[in-house]
Amino acid sequence: MIIGMSLAILAGSLVGLQNIFNSKMNERLGGWATTAYVLGFGFLASLILGFLFEGKQLFDLSNMKTWYGFSGMIGVAVVFCVVQGIKRIGPTYAISIVLASQLALALIWDSLGLFGLDKVPFTPRKGIGVMVIIAGLVVFKLSGKDSKTKT
Structure with a gap:
């Protein structure tokens, strides 16, 4: 491990x-x-x-x-x-979103056993964990400290 x-x-x-x-x-x-x-x-x-x-x-x-x-x-x-x-x-915000979406989709694919994966039971804790990460991204973005963000 x-x-x-x-x-x-x-x-x-x-x-x-x-x-x-x-x-x-x-x-x-x-x-x-x-x-x-x-x-x-x-x-x-x-x-x-x-x-x-x-x-x-x-x-x-x-x-x-x-x-x-x-x-x-x-x-x-x-x-x-x-x-x-x-x-x-910007790099920090972009990579944070990439990682959060990767984790959320991995949770869905594992829980459904898609693409030949072993099915892993979905638990509320796992869902809450992903939601906490997404909430952290919202807080990060709304903090106003991301001054290098481009349109």
Whole structure:
């Protein structure tokens, strides 16, 4: 459990760093070029590391449903939308909204057992937890301290 939590913290830190870099790249290249570069470099890194750690098994897709491969297209939308969100409302507010919506939808998907997930019972505490996060976003936005917010 400690390793899983540590990896999740590291992932969150890396996503935050990536978003800074993506935002700076977007200032010079625009949204679609940034998305292409980010995902292109990510593809190369994944390919190289995949060969190093998995060898030929990297391309064994025999146990995968074809539609799972569409996650790459979802990645395009994710990178583009996050970069544009940061450009328009600033990094802190944009990423906060991304995380809150990610948590809310994960709760729904888990509770309904969608996309092949094990069904996890919905509890009022889980719902309240998501609502507290959303309320925190409203308080954050209404605090007036977000002076860098753009339209």
